[in-house]
Amino acid sequence: MGAIVASRTNRGTTRERLVSLIPTLRAFAISLCGDPCLADDLVQETLVKAWGHLDSFKEGTNLKAWLITILRNTFLSECRKRRREVEDGDGEHDLAINPEQFGKMDLNDLLAALTKLPPEQRVALILIAAERFTYEEVAKICGCSIGTIKSRINRARRKLADLLDIKSAEEFGPDVMCSAILSHTTGIRRRE
Amino acid sequence: VPKKGSLEGAHRDVEQKACKKITSTMHGKINNKRVASPDNMEIQARLGQKLRILYQDLVDEPIPKTFLKLLNELEKWER
Numbered sequence: 415m416g417a418i419v420a421s422r423t424n425r426g427t428t429r430e431r432l433v434s435l436i437p438t439l440r441a442f443a444i445s446l447c448g449d450p451c452l453a454d455d456l457v458q459e460t461l462v463k464a465w466g467h468l469d470s471f472k473e474g475t476n477l478k479a480w481l482i483t484i485l486r487n488t489f490l491s492e493c494r495k496r497r498r499e500v501e502d503g504d505g506e507h508d509l510a511i512n513p514e515q516f517g518k519m520d521l522n523d524l525l526a527a528l529t530k531l532p533p534e535q536r537v538a539l540i541l542i543a544a545e546r547f548t549y550e551e552v553a554k555i556c557g558c559s560i561g562t563i564k565s566r567i568n569r570a571r572r573k574l575a576d577l578l579d580i581k582s583a584e585e586f587g588p589d590v591m592c593s594a595i596l597s598h599t600t601g602i603r604r605r606e
Numbered sequence: 607v608p609k610k611g612s613l614e615g616a617h618r619d620v621e622q623k624a625c626k627k628i629t630s631t632m633h634g635k636i637n638n639k640r641v642a643s644p645d646n647m648e649i650q651a652r653l654g655q656k657l658r659i660l661y662q663d664l665v666d667e668p669i670p671k672t673f674l675k676l677l678n679e680l681e682k683w684e685r
Contacts, residue, residue, distance in 0.1 A: 429677055429681065432677065433669070433673075433674065433677065436669045436673050437664075437665045437666070437667065437669060438665060440664065440665075440667065440669075441661050441662075441664035441665040441667075444664050445660065445661060445664065454670065454672070454673075457673065458672070458673070458676060461673065461676060461677065461680075462676070462680065465677075465680045521656070521659065521660045521663065524656055524657065524660050525660060528657075539657075540657075540661070543654045543657050543658065544657050544658050544660070544661035545661070571650050571653065574653055575646075575649050575650070575653060578653075580649055580653070582645060582649070583645055583648030583649045583651075583652050586649075586652040586656075
């Protein structure tokens with residue numbers, strides 16, 4: 415009896431932690447599928463699965479990474495089911511989104527471009543570039559090697575620039591953020 | 607001028623299109639291969655920046671009530 419009560423108390427705490435991670439799950443899901451409704455379905459399914467498998471979550475490990483893994487797996491199996499996209503394939507036919515001026519690029523253009531990347535590349539890029547996981551963490555989440563993740567990131571970055579038809583950094587307009595943060599997070603040193 | 611067929615199929619269209627517009631901004635490619643030129647690095651840095659802004663905007667959205675209801679339901683079922 416005591417054990418059951420204790421378990422329920424833990425679940426209460428876990429519930430709070432789940433709630434605190436919903437914004438992250440939604441951001442990940444929306445950037446993966448580009449559609450808030452589909453994304454919310456994905457988050458819902460993730461929460462149901464997570465709740466049902468809380469016993470398999472090891473306390474003290476990274477709950478966010480665990481949830482992201484569930485969401486990623488759910489998303490990919492949905493992709494396979496629908497056969498809308500081919501994993502790591504190159505659906506190059508409807509490439510350029512061609513915003514008239516990238517400097518004025520709407521974030522929606524970026525979101526649209528993102529959803530044209532092969533799903534595995536999308537996952538890797540978002541987790542590394544936006545969610546700031548390490549390569550090691552992402553490799554673990556995706557169940558592959560760090561080298562594979564690096565390769566997916568490189569391909570995703572190049573393709574994203576192609577999709578948005580960017581020829582020059584000047585097309586972005588004036589820089590608004592601290593370059594130090596960028597060089598740290600992207601591993602790229604800005605031109606002096 | 608790039609040789610036809612020397613490109614990977616995946617990037618052919620893009621490469622051809624890009625090669626038509628040989629401008630000063632094209633120094634990201636040498637012999638039709640992408641190189642880590644300062645401009646390419648700058649593009650990638652700026653893309654990363656945009657991506658993080660997009661992502662943060664999404665994170666900052668309020669949590670839809672349906673999720674809180676869902677968690678309530680899950681708790682009820684368990685009892």
